[in-house]
Structure formats: C-alpha cells, structure tokens
Amino acid sequence: xxxxxxxxxxxxxxxxxxxxxxxxxxxxxxxxxxxxxxxxxxxxxxxxxxxxxxxxxxxxxxxxxxxxxxxxxxxxxxxxxxxxxxxxxxxxxxxxxxxxxxxxxxxxxxxxxxxxxxxxxxxxxxxxxxxxxxxxxxxxxxxxxxxxxxxxxxxxxxxxxxxxxxxxxxxxxxxxxxxxxxxxxxxxxxxxxxxxxxxxxxxxxxxxxxxxxxxxxxxxxxxxxxxxxxxxxxxxxxxxxxxxxxxxxxxxxxxxxxxxxxxxxxxxxxxxxxxxxxxxxxxxxxxxxxxxxxxxxxxxxxxxxxx
Amino acid sequence: xxxxxxxxxxxxxxxxxxxxxxxxxxxxxxxxxxxxxxxxxxxxxxxxxxxxxxxxxxxxxxxxxxxxxxxxxxxxxxxxxxxxxxxxxxxxxxxxxxxxxxxxxxxxxxxxxxxxxxxxxxxxxxxxxxxxxxxxxxxxxxxxxxxxxxxxxxxxxxxxxxxxxxxxxxxxxxxxxxxxxxxxxxxxxxxxxxxxxxxxxxxxxxxxxxxxxxxxxxxxxxxxxxxxxxxxxxxxxxxxxxxxxxxxxxxxxxxxxxxxxxxxxxxxxxxxxxxxxxxxxxxxxxxxxxxxxxxxxxxxxxxxxxxxxxxxxxxxxxxx
Amino acid sequence: xxxxxxxxxxxxxxxxxxxxxxxxxxxxxxxxxxxxxxxxxxxxxxxxxxxxxxxxxxxxxxxxxxxxxxxxxxxxxxxxxxxxxxxxxxxxxxxxxxxxxxxxxxxxxxxxxxxxxxxxxxxxxxxxxxxxxxxxxxxxxxxxxxxxxxxxxxxxxxxxxxxxxxxxxxxxxxxxxxxxxxxxxxxxxxxxxxxxxxxxxxxxxxxxxxxxxxxxxxxxxxxxxxxxxxxxxxxxxxxxxxxxxxxxxxxxxxxxxxxxxxxxxxxxxxxxxxxxxxxxxxxxxxxxxxxxxxxxxxxxxxxxxxxxxxxxx
Numbered sequence: 001x002x003x004x005x006x007x008x009x010x011x012x013x014x015x016x017x018x019x020x021x022x023x024x025x026x027x028x029x030x031x032x033x034x035x036x037x038x039x040x041x042x043x044x045x046x047x048x049x050x051x052x053x054x055x056x057x058x059x060x061x062x063x064x065x066x067x068x069x070x071x072x073x074x075x076x077x078x079x080x081x082x083x084x085x086x087x088x089x090x091x092x093x094x095x096x097x098x099x100x101x102x103x104x105x106x107x108x109x110x111x112x113x114x115x116x117x118x119x120x121x122x123x124x125x126x127x128x129x130x131x132x133x134x135x136x137x138x139x140x141x142x143x144x145x146x147x148x149x150x151x152x153x154x155x156x157x158x159x160x161x162x163x164x165x166x167x168x169x170x171x172x173x174x175x176x177x178x179x180x181x182x183x184x185x186x187x188x189x190x191x192x193x194x195x196x197x198x199x200x201x202x203x204x205x206x207x208x209x210x211x212x213x214x215x216x217x218x219x220x221x222x223x224x225x226x227x228x229x230x231x232x233x234x235x236x237x238x239x240x241x242x243x244x245x246x247x248x249x250x251x252x253x254x255x256x257x258x259x260x261x262x263x264x265x266x267x268x269x270x271x272x273x274x275x276x277x278x279x280x281x282x283x284x285x286x287x288x289x290x291x292x293x294x295x296x297x298x299x300x301x302x303x304x305x306x307x
Numbered sequence: 308x309x310x311x312x313x314x315x316x317x318x319x320x321x322x323x324x325x326x327x328x329x330x331x332x333x334x335x336x337x338x339x340x341x342x343x344x345x346x347x348x349x350x351x352x353x354x355x356x357x358x359x360x361x362x363x364x365x366x367x368x369x370x371x372x373x374x375x376x377x378x379x380x381x382x383x384x385x386x387x388x389x390x391x392x393x394x395x396x397x398x399x400x401x402x403x404x405x406x407x408x409x410x411x412x413x414x415x416x417x418x419x420x421x422x423x424x425x426x427x428x429x430x431x432x433x434x435x436x437x438x439x440x441x442x443x444x445x446x447x448x449x450x451x452x453x454x455x456x457x458x459x460x461x462x463x464x465x466x467x468x469x470x471x472x473x474x475x476x477x478x479x480x481x482x483x484x485x486x487x488x489x490x491x492x493x494x495x496x497x498x499x500x501x502x503x504x505x506x507x508x509x510x511x512x513x514x515x516x517x518x519x520x521x522x523x524x525x526x527x528x529x530x531x532x533x534x535x536x537x538x539x540x541x542x543x544x545x546x547x548x549x550x551x552x553x554x555x556x557x558x559x560x561x562x563x564x565x566x567x568x569x570x571x572x573x574x575x576x577x578x579x580x581x582x583x584x585x586x587x588x589x590x591x592x593x594x595x596x597x598x599x600x601x602x603x604x605x606x607x608x609x610x611x612x613x614x615x616x617x618x619x620x621x622x623x624x625x626x627x
Numbered sequence: 628x629x630x631x632x633x634x635x636x637x638x639x640x641x642x643x644x645x646x647x648x649x650x651x652x653x654x655x656x657x658x659x660x661x662x663x664x665x666x667x668x669x670x671x672x673x674x675x676x677x678x679x680x681x682x683x684x685x686x687x688x689x690x691x692x693x694x695x696x697x698x699x700x701x702x703x704x705x706x707x708x709x710x711x712x713x714x715x716x717x718x719x720x721x722x723x724x725x726x727x728x729x730x731x732x733x734x735x736x737x738x739x740x741x742x743x744x745x746x747x748x749x750x751x752x753x754x755x756x757x758x759x760x761x762x763x764x765x766x767x768x769x770x771x772x773x774x775x776x777x778x779x780x781x782x783x784x785x786x787x788x789x790x791x792x793x794x795x796x797x798x799x800x801x802x803x804x805x806x807x808x809x810x811x812x813x814x815x816x817x818x819x820x821x822x823x824x825x826x827x828x829x830x831x832x833x834x835x836x837x838x839x840x841x842x843x844x845x846x847x848x849x850x851x852x853x854x855x856x857x858x859x860x861x862x863x864x865x866x867x868x869x870x871x872x873x874x875x876x877x878x879x880x881x882x883x884x885x886x887x888x889x890x891x892x893x894x895x896x897x898x899x900x901x902x903x904x905x906x907x908x909x910x911x912x913x914x915x916x917x918x919x920x921x922x923x924x925x926x927x928x929x930x931x932x933x934x935x936x937x938x939x940x
Contacts, residue, residue, distance in 0.1 A: 141920040145876065146913035149899070203406050207404065209365055212393045212398060212428055240784075241785070244787030244876075247876075247880070262788055262791060266882065278791075282783045285784070289783075300414060
C-alpha cells in the first residue's frame with residue numbers, strides 16, 4: 001500500500017513537471033521579445049538587450065526552463081513584470097482569497113448536491129425527484145457569469161442584502177461562493193442520484209433488506225458508503241472546475257484571487273505572473289487528484305489489498 | 308409440532324411495466340411444513356424467485372403483490388406495516404441469494420455483516436454479537452473464524468461467502484429459510500457441501516424453501532416439490548412420486564432433458580419451443596404451444612390443479 | 628408499434644408445434660433482435676419527450692443563425708443613437724444596446740459564432756481524441772504511455788486557465804478560439820475512448836480478427852472505432868455545450884472573439900457595465916447560452932439513456 005502511494009506521488013510530481021514544461025514552452029513560442037513588447041515602441045534597443053540578458057531570456061528555452069525549475073524549488077517564481085513584486089508573494093496573498101471562495105463554494109455545492117441527490121434517488125420519479133433534477137440540469141447549464149450577475153443584480157443591487165463586490169467581510173464571499181458552487185451542485189446531485197440508483201439495485205442491498213434493516217438503515221449503512229466512491233473521484237474533477245469558474249467569479253465580484261491575477265497577467269502581458277498562476281492552479285489540481293486517489297484507496301478495500 | 312411454517316394462498320404478484328401488467332406469479336398456493344425442505348423448480352423467468360421475494364416482501368420495483376395471503380407460522384404477513392415486516396426479516400424468515408459474489412457488501416468486513424443481523428433484532432452488546440457471530444460461523448463450517456471475520460468479502464472464495472450468507476441467515480434461528488439458487492454459482496464439490504449443510508440445518512429445526520432450476524439439487528435434498536411454468540405451479544408432489552411418475556408434460560420434458568444430459572448416448576433432448584412472453588400468454592394452458600399431447604381443450608381453457616394418482620400429487624393438466 | 632410486434636409473437640405461439648425452421652426464426656427474433664440506430668432514436672422519442680423538444684430547440688437555433696438576415700429588419704451594426712439602451716418593446720424585441728443596436732438582431736448573428744464554436748472545435752477534438760485514444764488503447768506500450776501522460780498534463784490544468792494561456796499564445800479571433808477549444812478538450816475524449824478500446828480489445832471478435840491476420844490499422848479503425856460510436860455520440864452532445872460555455876467565458880473575459888465580430892459571451896461582457904440600468908443587455912444573451920446548453924444536455928441525457936455506453940463497464 002505504501003509502495004502504491006509512493007508510486008502515485010512520483011507520478012504526480014512527473015505530471016507537475018510536465019505541466020511546467022508545457023506552459024513554459026507555450027509562453028516562449030510567442031513571436032517577439034516580451035521585453036520589447038513590454039517597454040513599448042520607443043524603448044532604447046540597448047536597454048532592451050540589457051534587460052533581456054539580465055532576465056536570461058537570451059538563453060535557449062531548455063536552459064531557461066531548468067533555471068526556472070531550480071528557482072521554483074527554492075520558492076522563487078521570478079518577478080512580475082507589471083507589478084514589480086515576486087510572483088510567489090503575489091500568489092500567496094491571492095491564494096487565501098481563492099481558497100476561502102473555493103471552500104465555501106465546495107461546501108455549498110456538496111451539501112446541496114448530496115442531499116438533493118439522495119432525496120431524488122430514494123424518491124425516484126416523484127415530483128421532488130423531477131424538481132431536483134430539473135434544477136440541477138439548470139445548474140449545470142447556467143454559465144457561471146450568468147449566475148453571478150443574476151445574484152449580484154437581485155440580491156446585492158435590488159435587495160441590498162449583500163455587498164456588490166469586494167471581500168471586506170466574509171459576507172462578501174457568500175454570493176460569489178453560491179454563484180461558483182451552483183454549477184457543481186448540479187453535477188454532484190446528478191452523480192449522487194445515478195450512482196445511488198445503481199447501487200440500490202445491487203444484490204447486497206437485498207441482503208441488507210433480508211436482514212431486517214429498514215429503509216434508512218439500508219441507505220445509510222450499506223448504500224451510501226459504496227455510493228461515495230465515484231463521488232470522491234468527482235470531487236477531484238470538480239476542483240479543476242472550481243478553479244476555472246473562479247476566474248469568472250473573481251472577475252465579476254472583484255475578488256483578488258488566483259483567477260483574477262491570471263486575467264490581470266494576461267492583459268499586462270506579464271509572463272512570469274501568468275506562468276506562476278497557471279502552474280500553481282495545476283499544482284492544486286494535481287494535489288487534489290492525489291488526495292482523492294488516496295482516499296479512494298482507503299475507502300475501497302478491494303483496491304487497497306490488490307496493490 | 309403441528310401447523311405450517313409457511314402457507315401461501317392464491318398469491319398473485321405482478322410487475323407494472325410501461326407495456327402493461329405482467330403477472331410473474333399467478334395463483335400460487337404453497338405450503339412448507341416444519342422440518343421440511345420444499346423445492347420450487349422451473350426455468351429462469353418462471354416466477355420462482357418472485358414467489359420467494361413475495362414472501363420476504365422484497366419484490367423489486369415495479370413489481371408488487373397484488374392479491375393473496377401469505378402466512379408465517381399461522382400469522383398473516385401480507386399487508387403488515389413496513390416496521391413489522393422488518394422485524395420479521397432476518398429473525399423469523401431469512402433468505403440467501405444466488406450470487407455469493409455480489410450479495411455481501413464489498414466495503415464492510417464479513418464479521419460485522421454477520422453481527423449486524425443480531426444487532427438489528429436483539430438487544431445485545433457488540434461484544435456479545437461478535438461472540439455469537441463467531442459461533443455461528445464456526446457452525447456453518449468455516450475454519451479459522453477469528454481471522455476470516457476480519458476479511459472483506461472479496462478475500463473469500465465463493466463457497467466461503469455462501470457459508471457466510473447462510474450464517475447470516477441462520478444467526479437468529481429463523482423458522483423459515485428461503486434459499487434462492489444457493490448453489491448455482493458454485494462448483495460441484497462446494498455445492499455438495501452446502502447442500503449437506505442445509506440438510507443439517509433442517510434437521511436442527513429450520514424449514515427450508517429451496518429454489519433451483521437444477522433437478523439434481525432438488526432430488527437430493529427436498530421432501531416435497533413444486534414445478535413452476537410461466538408464473539404458475541403446474542405440478543406438485545412428494546419428491547419421489549413426482550420424479551418417478553411425472554404427470555405434467557412439462558415435468559416429463561424437464562426430466563427427459565436432465566436424463567439425456569447424464570447418459571452419453573444420443574442427442575440432447577430438449578423441450579421444443581421457447582418460454583412464452585409473460586405479457587402475451589397463449590390462450591388456455593400456457594404450455595400448450597410446446598406440448599406434444601396438446602388437445603383442443605388445452606388451447607381454450609387453463610386447467611386447475613387436478614389429482615394425479617397418489618395422495619398429494621397434483622398437476623395442472625387436462626390429461627391427468 | 629411495439630404492441631403489434633408482440634401480438635405477432637403471441638399469435639405465433641398459438642400455432643401448435645412449429646416446424647424446426649419456424650422455430651429457428653422465432654428464436655432469432657426473440658434473442659438476436661437487434662435495434663437499429665433508427666429504431667433506437669424512435670425509442671428515445673417515445674420514452675423521452677424532453678429530448679425531442681430539445682432537438683427541436685436546437686434546430687430552431689440553427690435555423691435562426693442560418694436565416695438571420697431574413698428574420699430581422701435591422702442590420703447587425705446599424706446604430707441608432709437616439710434609441711440607446713431602450714428596454715424591450717414591440718419595436719425592439721429584446722431592447723437595444725449602448726449604441727442603439729437591436730439586441731435581437733445581434734443575438735441572431737451572435738448565435739452563428741456561438742453555435743460554430745460549439746460544433747467545430749468539438750468535432751476537431753473528438754476526431755483527434757478518438758484517433759489518439761484508439762492508438763493508445765490498442766497499441767499500448769510507449770505510444771500509450773506518451774499519449775496518456777500528455778493527456779494527464781492537459782487535464783491537470785483547470786480548463787479555463789489553459790484556454791486562457793493558449794488564447795494568449797495564439798491571439799484572439801474565431802479560428803484561434805476553435806483551435807484553443809480543440810486543444811483543451813481532446814484529452815478527456817482520448818481517455819474515454821482508450822478505456823472503451825481496452826474493454827473491446829478483449830472481445831472475441833477482435834481476438835478473431837487478430838487470429839485471421841487482419842492488419843492492425845484495420846482492426847483499430849474498422850473494428851474498434853465504430854464500436855466506440857455510441858459513446859462518441861453521447862460525448863458529442865455533452866461536449867458541444869461545454870465548448871459553448873468555455874467560448875462564452877473566454878469572450879466574457881475579452882480573450883475570445885474580438886469586436887467587430889460578436890458572440891453571446893462578448894455581448895454579456897459588453898452589457899456588464901450597464902447591468903444596473905439595462906440588465907437585459909447581459910441577461911438576454913445569457914439566457915440564450917443557457918437555453919442552448921440546456922437543450923444539448925437534455926438531448927445528451929436522452930441519447931445516453933437509449934445508447935447507454937457506460938453500462939458496459
């Protein structure tokens with residue numbers, strides 16, 4: 001089992017390195033010298049050349065890459081062109097906001113999604129089932145910016161229940177989190193429902209009934225634990241989705257998070273900052289996947305012993 | 308002891324599909340007496356499992372018991388509340404299923420799954436339940452019980468798993484055990500062991516309703532047999548009578564097919580035709596299209612259960 | 628129609644002792660009765676009215692995009708500065724924007740871009756993903772390792788951020804949006820097709836094809852790929868809306884389609900600054916996006932129910 005975990009860890013690190021290389025190459029094939037672009041047309045050629053050499057941009061891409069990785073291992077992701085601060089510091093302060101946002105969104109999505117999914121499965125084909133599944137399809141189909149703007153318009157602007165933007169208080173996170181989680185809540189509900197329905201058809205559910213377990217006992221003690229296995233895998237997938245959605249939500253609600261930082265980096269043509277934010281997001285997804293895999297291994301004895 | 312452990316009177320169980328009501332078990336009358344092993348035999352889809360599930364109250368959606376009565380030790384169990392039904396299941400009547408591979412919960416240790424039955428029905432501590440579970444697991448012939456209880460189902464062989472299922476079913480010493488194809492998924496040597504175990508249980512006082520499509524299994528252990536075809540009982544009688552003097556052409560066909568399987572000479576004998584679609588049964592006797600001694604009467608009217616020779620031997624055939 | 632088929636059956640049984648040829652025919656019908664694609668679609672139409680309705684909605688959107696010039700008397704860039712930000716009325720069905728342009732008209736023209744970005748990149752990514760997935764699953768070895776590690780890397784990036792970087796690399800514009808979405812989405816297709824192929828590879832008919840010496844390429848693309856088709860169809864109906872959503876998000880951020888071309892996402896973005904005095908500017912295109920995505924999702928659900936490619940696993 002430990003061997004298994006080590007193997008997965010190694011694989012995760014390799015994928016992360018691959019991500020770094022890919023993003024590095026993508027941002028280096030853009031024609032033109034980024035420094036020249038940055039400084040505008042009227043910049044002195046000598047200054048541009050000096051800056052280029054100083055930042056090591058005249059070296060071959062592979063050398064630059066290894067330098068970057070070397071720096072990254074020491075916690076140095078370069079300096080932002082546009083903001084003049086170390087990328088690591090910028091990410092660190094933005095990460096707190098994204099983390100709060102994502103956690104609240106996930107909490108909202110999971111509580112809502114799991115509960116409505118269970119109810120829909122147990123009361124299959126009832127009005128409640130149709131209602132929940134309709135709502136969840138609506139949730140899956142609504143673009144994040146639509147949810148966000150609707151919430152902003154009605155709850156903040158019209159009813160003045162929440163601040164329109166900004167994160168001065170935790171309440172400021174509430175609407176963005178709901179907007180962001182709404183999407184995931186839909187897909188969680190649908191997955192929980194379909195897995196649970198599948199599992200309720202399994203033979204061991206009959207066995208549990210034959211033992212004299214009531215409806216609730218069968219559901220909680222026998223079905224849910226098995227149903228949670230695919231749902232955990234989904235959790236990891238949703239992490240990536242949440243980070244994607246965060247780009248939009250953070251922009252709309254003016255939250256200084258990773259996503260907004262990435263958007264700023266693009267509009268400022270700030271390559272080190274863009275590289276840092278995207279790579280950091282990929283790292284979070286990879287770590288999330290690793291945790292989900294490990295959790296799966298702990299919860300499913302069939303896999304646990306096989307490895 | 309007198310009376311009947313199980314009595315089914317005119318049971319009708321139907322599935323309500325989009326294409327209409329499908330009668331899976333029709334007008335079933337059946338008895339199991341104390342200390343008896345009673346068999347139900349028939350092809351797949353003939354309604355034997357549905358009959359068993361009706362007794363347990365576990366008919367799968369969209370099926371349900373439409374009419375008829377089921378009595379357990381003289382008490383009506385049709386139409387009782389869900390809670391009462393739960394308290395009977397596992398303690399008074401229990402069931403083991405065909406697939407020992409999938410009938411145990413894959414993420415719970417087998418020991419706990421056995422203890423669970425006790426914890427549902429009896430007010431005892433976990434520790435006592437564990438002790439009891441170990442005792443019953445040993446009684447069904449599992450060696451090295453302590454370590455096996457800590458195993459997950461996928462770590463046990465099919466035979467062991469079925470023993471665990473039996474232990475689970477027997478731990479509250481129910482008066483009736485329903486076994487739905489308990490040996491179908493097992494190989495022959497394990498099958499023999501499991502059948503022997505069931506005979507022993509029966510001698511210890513539990514009545515058994517054994518469902519199988521395998522005539523050999525039925526012949527080995529049953530005292531009394533019901534033959535089902537297309538949702539109805541078509542013949543019933545003491546095992547020896549029925550096997551020696553089958554009265555219904557379907558039973559004769561089954562026995563003929565089984566016999567030709569054992570002798571190595573000649574072609575495999577089969578019953579011509581296929582099992583009819585339950586949604587659109589032929590008029591008259593359901594077996595008439597496949598029957599080699601079919602008369603005009605057979606195509607227009609379904610016979611009742613008629614006496615066929617010896618006492619207690621009944622058959623649903625006009626020619627008896 | 629099913630009733631009648633079943634009744635035919637019932638009538639057959641009434642005939643006593645069918646001769647052997649009759650019986651074999653009977654058995655073939657009973658057991659091997661295979662559903663054609665057409666009858667599957669009919670079954671879906673029968674069981675899932677919502678899927679049919681969705682298909683009609685999608686068709687309407689397509690017709691609206693194709694016949695846009697005939698459906699409106701305004702042109703797509705005509706400004707009417709006296710009628711800026713006017714609310715929906717009989718004159719302007721969905722109102723006008725900040726330059727007095729008719730929103731209904733812009734919506735129709737914008738749907739051309741939005742529908743194209745739904746379909747074109749999805750076809751590209753599915754073709755690429757399917758080919759790579761089949762090679763990966765059937766060939767195994769180094770090709771499998773290479774393709775799957777590459778897919779791992781692609782899937783590790785949050786799709787929005789990856790799309791942003793690729794758009795940054797390629798620059799804005801319609802063709803680049805197509806390329807970006809295709810590059811972002813091929814990996815998940817490849818993974819699904821690969822797992823399908825791994826399962827199919829063990830089946831007897833592939834084994835048999837190999838035994839009689841059918842060339843590898845023929846096995847891959849004539850035997851394996853067509854059998855992935857049901858999965859691919861469902862995947863297609865689910866990937867189209869996700870592509871539409873990603874495009875609209877990119878355009879919303881100003882990284883996708885560029886003016887003067889218009890897409891729904893861009894319209895939402897443009898209307899954002901007037902959210903509080905003219906909310907319909909953003910709301911109308913948002914609802915359009917939601918409707919088309921919803922329709923594709925319903926259709927995908929309906930298709931999945933009848934094709935059920937996931938049940939095989």
